[in-house]
Amino acid sequence: MIASLRGKLIQLEMDHLVLDVAGVGYEVHIPFPLHLECKDKMKEEIFLHIFHSITDRGQRLFGFSTRKDRELFQLIKSLHGIGELTALKILSFFQADDLYKIAKEDDRKTLEKIPKVKGKTSEKILFEIKQNLKKLETFLSDESEKPDQEDRETDLATLALIQLGYDEKTATKQVSDAKKLNPLATASEIVKQVITGSR
DSSP: OOOEEEEEEEEEOSSEEEEEETTEEEEEEOOHHHHHHHTTOTTSEEEEEEEEEEETTEEEEEEESSHHHHHHHHHHHHSTTOOHHHHHHHHHHOOHHHHHHHHHTTOHHHHTTSTTOOHHHHHHHHHHHHHTHHHHHTTOOOGGGSOOHHHHHHHHHHHHHHHTTOOHHHHHHHHHHHHHHOTTOOHHHHHHHHHHTOO
8 A cells, every 4th residue: 555655746727636656657636725735846755644545446545744634535435425635635625624614514605615515525525524523533633733815815716716617827827816805805705706706
């Protein structure tokens, strides 16, 4: 089993990257926050914690910047009815603190910010998270570790626009422009502003 990889970043896409490790290219699926971390590291050596998935349909590698992120992915994917790719999509939008708050507040609407997570799908995910709050508590951040909320909203808005069909460069610029007009806007407000062209 592959538990980690260290190699040169030779390709970076929104949902995966390719690492050159001693001449062998490894395709690794990644959450969106890791994509943002790697944007300025092309051709550089990076280290990833890996979850190596082996099923009857094939093998996949999932990469994370910390062991804790990998363990959270393993927890989410282990919940009933939530597969690996859905777990990765969830962790592209929300961290453990976000999921804990969503479950505590029974906030299905926020969960449905994830594209194609609607209706029974969001109900099922919310139910499973609520049933596993004790496990989730071990992943909650200290106050000092929590990311800046403003940066978090910017990242969420950028990802949402990409999921809606914008290319990354355009999405990044549109979000930046929107933030200049309203620095305290939430992700959903930014996306609405970009889509409607409101000022």
